[in-house]
Amino acid sequence: MATPCKQILLVKYSSEELSDENFEVSEGEIEAIQAGSGDVLIKNVLLSLDPWNRLCMHSTNQGLYFPPFSIGKPVPVLSVSRVISSDNADYKAGDFLTCLATASEYSLIRGGKDGAGFPLKKIDPNVPLENYLSFLGLPGFTAWIGIVRIGEAKSGEQVFVSAASGGVGLAAGQIAKMRGCRVVGSVSTDEKVRFLKEEFGFDDAFNYKKEKDWNATLARMFPNGIDIYFENVGGKMLEAALNHLNLHARIPISGMISQYNKLADGVRNLMNLVGRCAKMEGFLAYDHITHYDEFVSEMLPLVAESKIVSKHTITKGIENFPLAFIGMMRGENIGKALVDP
Amino acid sequence: MATPCKQILLVKYSSEELSDENFEVSEGEIEAIQAGSGDVLIKNVLLSLDPWNRLCMHSTNQGLYFPPFSIGKPVPVLSVSRVISSDNADYKAGDFLTCLATASEYSLIRGGKDGAGFPLKKIDPNVPLENYLSFLGLPGFTAWIGIVRIGEAKSGEQVFVSAASGGVGLAAGQIAKMRGCRVVGSVSTDEKVRFLKEEFGFDDAFNYKKEKDWNATLARMFPNGIDIYFENVGGKMLEAALNHLNLHARIPISGMISQYNKLADGVRNLMNLVGRCAKMEGFLAYDHITHYDEFVSEMLPLVAESKIVSKHTITKGIENFPLAFIGMMRGENIGKALVDP
The missing domain is CATH 3.40.50.720 (NAD(P)-binding Rossmann-like Domain)
Structure with missing residues (x-):
């Protein structure tokens, strides 16, 4: 059964300041998972607005080793998400995880590998989730x-x-x-x-x-x-x-x-x-991913004991993603800019 | 007894291309060494023309941690030199050495410390001397x-x-x-x-x-x-x-x-x-001077066995120092640019 899904498409590259003309809110749907596919359907709980995404909205590579995003497709973004249904033994419904998903209510993760080719990373839902896109992310x-x-x-x-x-x-x-x-x-x-x-x-x-x-x-x-x-x-x-x-x-x-x-x-x-x-x-x-565990072991207790002061600007509603992203690029947020779709 | 000594003075700073107006050939003399001074009188055998000298011919510090050269004074340059007379127990007449001297026929080295504050560094005269200002310098x-x-x-x-x-x-x-x-x-x-x-x-x-x-x-x-x-x-x-x-x-x-x-x-x-x-x-x-011995032990045999091909452009006559320096800045030399004063 297909799942209706609002999503934000990138419709135009820009080498100037972004406007809402660069994005389009689209009512799409996500096809049902096929048996044997290894696919995972996730509901995105929080989407991360990061400056690196902007670099991929130029028509040419901006000195990064990842290419421009595709026109007409949902914008790739880091997320905290929850598994809705899964054909993958490593993930079950209800698991919380972080990955490179898309600016949409739901994302279909093919074969359990995210948009960067990494496995979905399970997280502890007892830690406030926004931390996985800020201090722990x-x-x-x-x-x-x-x-x-x-x-x-x-x-x-x-x-x-x-x-x-x-x-x-x-x-x-x-x-x-x-x-x-x-x-x-x-x-x-x-x-x-x-x-x-x-x-x-x-x-x-x-x-x-x-x-x-x-x-x-x-x-x-x-x-x-x-x-x-x-x-x-x-x-x-x-x-x-x-x-x-x-x-x-x-x-x-x-x-x-x-x-x-x-x-x-x-x-x-x-x-x-x-x-x-x-x-x-x-x-x-x-490039430093082999040090990620060392990082988490240092940061997790600091976050848990509030020795690191966390701050987030959370915008509600997937349809507000474009304006929230543009605002982040203008420095309007304090702390980590997130969207709750 | 004073020693007559032709020398090249810096007479004008410049933030454009140097010309012979920035320098002056002067007939000076070097005073006799006083007993108990620790001074060393050296005859400069070869003078080194290096791009760093140019940076010190601006009126303001060009991002270096050494200051502009003094106006009206002989231009400081690296040299290979021979000791003429010495009041310093560490050096005797006839010793060959390398140091930060001056663009002049002779230099008086106060207390045996060169223009950068380092002791004069004795060298082996059996190795062709120009190497001490190129591959070994x-x-x-x-x-x-x-x-x-x-x-x-x-x-x-x-x-x-x-x-x-x-x-x-x-x-x-x-x-x-x-x-x-x-x-x-x-x-x-x-x-x-x-x-x-x-x-x-x-x-x-x-x-x-x-x-x-x-x-x-x-x-x-x-x-x-x-x-x-x-x-x-x-x-x-x-x-x-x-x-x-x-x-x-x-x-x-x-x-x-x-x-x-x-x-x-x-x-x-x-x-x-x-x-x-x-x-x-x-x-x-x-800044890496503690590795100098490691460097010499690697390079000396290569230079001695001619496994490193050396090349020098040597200009004769101290009065030609300004033009040789300007030529080096224009890239007219092949290999290390030197002056034989």
Whole structure:
């Protein structure tokens, strides 16, 4: 029996700011599972809005090793989901799991392998589920890789986190704090500045939209220089940070969100990397997947004991996915942006 | 007794291409050594022309942790020198050594510490002396750090070296070849292309001045992508290389010579570092000085057995230092550029 299913299709690529013209809400249906297929039908409980999805909405590969999304198909997104029916011995109805699903009420998972080719990952439903898309999911894992594995953060070091109130930034700042670093974040509103300092333990923060000269801002915020710049935005903020690096500074690059909607700005002062003997290293969470268990074993107790402060902006209704996604790209959310379809 | 001494003074900073107006040939004299001073008077046998010197001829720090050179003073340069007289128990007349001296016939070394604060380093005069400023000196050590320590070159990898016919580039290419890599170099003339392939064992090379579209050139030269880009030039060549990185590529940055005479070009596609999980790391040879003995023990037998092919462009006469330096910055030399004062 087919299941009626509202879904969000990508209907147009864009190299500018997205609008609702890039998406279409469609009333589709999901065919019944065939015996012997190994397929799993899941109901999506929470959908994750991540900047990497935006990169796949350009018509050409944007320096990633995954290709553009298909036009006319549901947008691939990370999800927390519940199994409705299953022809796969590894999964039974009622199981909760996380995977690369689609922006839709339900997703059909062929052969039990998700959109990235990975097996569905079962999760513990006693932990608040949204955490599996924030601190225990891609944003938290991304933050941990950048701060711990690439940044090799040490106590007393100076850490700058851009896009600090997003899912990755909040996790990166708090992980760095737990390692004894001084942490400063850049955000887009005064309200977020206050949140970072009062609720998330950042030592300082600034509203980049109000600052006229980021180079001067960073000189003021980092009188002792920057040891780690957790890079989420790229462009002019990277250029400013490069002027304040300490000897042997590290720049883990999680992404460059300021550059995704346009032709990228040129970074003119990379020579600072030479003078400061500093490194910039890009990374994708999938590439470090062998360290995922180590990450979870560190983060799960911290999340359970609320030593990491979690924050989510949850938009209700699958039909609101496009606006919620566009809002996330504009930095309108605080904490991890999610859709409850 | 004072010693008459021709010397080259820096008389004007520049943020454009250097001309002979930036330098002045001066007839000075070097005062006699005082008893108890620990001073050493050396005659400079060979002077090294290196791109890093250019960076110190700007009025502001160019992202290095050494300051601009002083106006009206002899230009600091690396040298091979011979001791003329000494008030220092560690050095005696006739010793050969290498140090940071000055662009002059003689240099007075106060207390036996050179312009960088290091002790004078004695060398074996049975090895052809020019090697101490090329494969056994700063260029060779720089190349070795980039290829071996930062690049971690492995057999079968694809290596691109820019400014490949200069002192650092020739060493980098040959060190990579000895590790079993395929090596391609970029140079500024067809003659240099031929040299690289016929005399220095490069697998391929191209004249960047003749190529219209470096992105297309690198696609042709590297059908299997780039694992290590040994970066000597910066700007548009870096941008082109970023488009051809393999997963986990490494970009050791020795310098960015194309950018030293001007306001730097912006690099717009750093996002490739994320998609390819690649790193860029700047370095200065001094910062790795604890590995110098390891480097020498690897290189000395190779130089002695001529397994590394050495090449030098030696200009005679201290008064020709300015033109030789300007020529080196234009890439007119093949191999290491030196002045015999």
